Amino acid sequence: MAESQGLLLAVEHLTMRFGGLTAVQDLSFNAYSRDITAIIGPNGAGKTTVFNCLTGFYKPSIGRLTMHVDGEALLLERMDGFRIARQAGIARTFQNIRLFAGMTVLENLIVAQHNLLMSASVLSIAGLLGLPRYRSAERAAVERARHWLDKVGLIEHADWTAGTLPYGAQRRLEIARALCTGPALLCLDEPAAGLNPRESAELNELLLAVRAEQEIGILLIEHDMSVVMGISDHIIVLDYGRKIADGTPVEVRADPDVIKAYLGEDELEEPPEVTAADLNIR
Amino acid sequence: MAALVATLLALPLVGAQTYDIGGGALGIRTHFDWVAMAAAAVFAGRLALHLQQRLRRGREMVDETVFARLAVWGNRRALPLTLTGIAFAVALPFLPFSSRYLIDLGTTVLIYIMLGWGLNVVVGLAGLLDLGYVAFYAVGAYTFALLARHLGLTFWQALPFSGVVAASFGVILGFPVLRLRGDYLAIVTLGFGEIIRIILLNWSPVTGGPNGISDIPRPSFFGLPFAHSAPEGVTTFHQFFGLEFSATQRVTYIYFVILALALVTNLFTLRLRKLPIGRAWEALREDEVACRALGINPTNVKLSAFGIGAMLGGIAGCFFATRQGFISPESFTFIESATILAIVVLGGMGSQMGVVLAALLLVTLPEFGRAFAEFRMLIFGAAMVAIMVWRPRGLLAHREPSLRLVPKSTRVLWP
Numbered sequence: 001m002a003e004s005q006g007l008l009l010a011v012e013h014l015t016m017r018f019g020g021l022t023a024v025q026d027l028s029f030n031a032y033s034r035d036i037t038a039i040i041g042p043n044g045a046g047k048t049t050v051f052n053c054l055t056g057f058y059k060p061s062i063g064r065l066t067m068h069v070d071g072e073a074l075l076l077e078r079m080d081g082f083r084i085a086r087q088a089g090i091a092r093t094f095q096n097i098r099l100f101a102g103m104t105v106l107e108n109l110i111v112a113q114h115n116l117l118m119s120a121s122v123l124s125i126a127g128l129l130g131l132p133r134y135r136s137a138e139r140a141a142v143e144r145a146r147h148w149l150d151k152v153g154l155i156e157h158a159d160w161t162a163g164t165l166p167y168g169a170q171r172r173l174e175i176a177r178a179l180c181t182g183p184a185l186l187c188l189d190e191p192a193a194g195l196n197p198r199e200s201a202e203l204n205e206l207l208l209a210v211r212a213e214q215e216i217g218i219l220l221i222e223h224d225m226s227v228v229m230g231i232s233d234h235i236i237v238l239d240y241g242r243k244i245a246d247g248t249p250v251e252v253r254a255d256p257d258v259i260k261a262y263l264g265e266d267e268l269e270e271p272p273e274v275t276a277a278d279l280n281i282r
Numbered sequence: 283m284a285a286l287v288a289t290l291l292a293l294p295l296v297g298a299q300t301y302d303i304g305g306g307a308l309g310i311r312t313h314f315d316w317v318a319m320a321a322a323a324v325f326a327g328r329l330a331l332h333l334q335q336r337l338r339r340g341r342e343m344v345d346e347t348v349f350a351r352l353a354v355w356g357n358r359r360a361l362p363l364t365l366t367g368i369a370f371a372v373a374l375p376f377l378p379f380s381s382r383y384l385i386d387l388g389t390t391v392l393i394y395i396m397l398g399w400g401l402n403v404v405v406g407l408a409g410l411l412d413l414g415y416v417a418f419y420a421v422g423a424y425t426f427a428l429l430a431r432h433l434g435l436t437f438w439q440a441l442p443f444s445g446v447v448a449a450s451f452g453v454i455l456g457f458p459v460l461r462l463r464g465d466y467l468a469i470v471t472l473g474f475g476e477i478i479r480i481i482l483l484n485w486s487p488v489t490g491g492p493n494g495i496s497d498i499p500r501p502s503f504f505g506l507p508f509a510h511s512a513p514e515g516v517t518t519f520h521q522f523f524g525l526e527f528s529a530t531q532r533v534t535y536i537y538f539v540i541l542a543l544a545l546v547t548n549l550f551t552l553r554l555r556k557l558p559i560g561r562a563w564e565a566l567r568e569d570e571v572a573c574r575a576l577g578i579n580p581t582n583v584k585l586s587a588f589g590i591g592a593m594l595g596g597i598a599g600c601f602f603a604t605r606q607g608f609i610s611p612e613s614f615t616f617i618e619s620a621t622i623l624a625i626v627v628l629g630g631m632g633s634q635m636g637v638v639l640a641a642l643l644l645v646t647l648p649e650f651g652r653a654f655a656e657f658r659m660l661i662f663g664a665a666m667v668a669i670m671v672w673r674p675r676g677l678l679a680h681r682e683p684s685l686r687l688v689p690k691s692t693r694v695l696w697p
């Protein structure tokens with residue numbers, strides 16, 4: 001079905017309108033497994049809107065979003081948000097971190113494995129009775145959580161309340177939580193926003209390690225050019241909802257349109273953007 | 283200064299009382315002594331407040347209140363405290379100072395504790411503000427009353443039915459309010475509570491309308507009724523055990539029934555909290571959007587919270603019906619919902635021990651206040667305000683994680 005090996009996500013002619021405002025217009029791109037695809041663009045270019053369409057928070061006005069999982073093609077625009085996460089295996093993080101702040105770090109990661117544990121607990125009955133089947137499932141879940149905690153360097157803070165962690169740690173925890181769902185595609189919305197240079201270098205390492213270890217595609221929205229240029233295999237540049245460039249970091253950096261629209265003008269540090277799309281999902 | 287203001291205010295409010303002097307005319311009786319008392323009270327209060335502020339500044343202890351320390355201490359000694367509490371509750375009817383009144387009061391407290399634990403699932407864990415919880419209590423009570431009247435079911439036979447029927451009502455309420463949160467949800471649930479009460483009031487052929495349903499059977503002890511004299515062929519409890527008949531036996535038995543029900547409720551909810559479903563409830567309370575992004579179906583999670591909360595309310599209702607022997611819509615007014623919610627909020631959302639403490643306080647405080655007659659609701663209100671000022675997150679606001687990576691005992695105390 002997929003024209004090339006490892007095609008994970010195909011976005012075709014995606015258009016999203018909010019009333020008279022066209023946030024994304026006729027966008028097409030592909031994302032591949034074991035690839036890091038970055039979406040960049042100036043503030044308000046419609047990057048987060050693309051994410052929200054992919055993860056079912058918005059229904060696209062026009063377009064087809066196909067996710068290829070286990071040889072099956074799933075049409076995302078027809079699925080509920082929670083089904084996209086459950087069946088299509090798309091996990092995401094949010095621009096403004098959305099952790100379960102009152103729960104502990106470990107609990108955050110266990111909640112991410114809800115569906116797995118829920119089926120093991122058989123409508124909670126096996127769980128209520130403490131049957132071995134549920135117990136072993138829970139132990140496996142804790143092990144998986146431990147694995148990712150170790151990877152993101154939060155193992156000592158496992159029993160802390162998530163909301164009390166420092167900002168950078170909360171970002172890493174959100175990524176770990178998304179990874180705990182065992183996704184095929186990991187969508188990260190500005191993972192480096194608010195991180196210092198050392199932390200974003202660690203983030204790069206983490207993402208490369210994840211890609212090397214898991215059969216997983218990463219889709220990334222980012223402002224931080226050191227992250228984007230350093231690790232992306234593939235960059236898509238948006239401006240006013242249109243795709244103006246698509247290619248490897250080297251190609252994109254040389255593209256005159258991109259330089260004009262984005263890199264040439266404001267490569268400096270920008271405050272995290274807030275688009276109409278962000279305001280809507282809250 | 284404050285006392286002066288109080289005097290001025292109190293003069294018309296307290297100082298003068300109208301009384302009927304016959305022939306439709308009203309006379310005025312003055313109570314200057316009351317005014318003086320009010321002024322003195324305000325003066326004393328102000329003085330105490332002032333002194334306390336001084337003291338506080340001196341010691342530089344601002345937010346360390348008694349309850350904060352109690353919560354920490356209670357958490358560290360959770361198990362022994364719980365066991366002592368249960369032991370006391372079990373021993374209560376046999377203590378030398380206990381009386382029928384005390385056991386009755388204990389039963390009422392336990393009903394509210396059970397209701398509080400049930401509502402805690404919905405409000406404390408799932409974060410869905412439910413102002414109509416009493417509806418499920420009513421549904422449970424009426425289910426038992428009707429089953430007993432028409433099918434002759436006994437209390438123990440009807441108990442599961444009450445739970446199931448109430449749970450289905452919970453799910454029915456859950457559907458239309460899935461998209462609502464916070465204030466809007468509160469309004470709809472409030473409306474639902476009133477709808478149920480009004481249906482009970484007006485559907486006379488089934489519910490008996492305002493007259494309610496009477497002659498609801500009392501619970502029996504493994505088939506042994508608590509009666510002075512039984513019909514032919516039935517052994518009563520006191521005959522079977524060769525005891526002297528006394529009405530206290532039944533009251534005590536009822537007390538133990540609700541104690542058992544409440545304890546089962548507690549174990550059940552504590553266990554649920556540690557299961558994926560319980561964690562999903564809490565996650566939903568924290569962030570619904572994130573839940574959806576993790577593949578959790580918010581519909582199922584909300585409906586299960588409503589359903590299980592309602593089931594516990596229904597079981598409590600069934601018990602209420604058998605205890606009273608008579609139910610009418612009077613017993614299921616909004617004030618009940620408000621009281622149960624107050625218990626959950628005062629206790630500290632999601633805290634099981636907090637519910638116990640708050641229920642004790644809320645039920646017994648008006649009882650102690652009886653001496654003050656008409657002022658008791660005033661005292662009650664003042665106590666509530668005081669708690670909310672000093673402990674805005676509830677008496678025992680402390681959350682224990684549902685599982686830990688490092689077991690508690692080996693862990694260094696978390697700051």
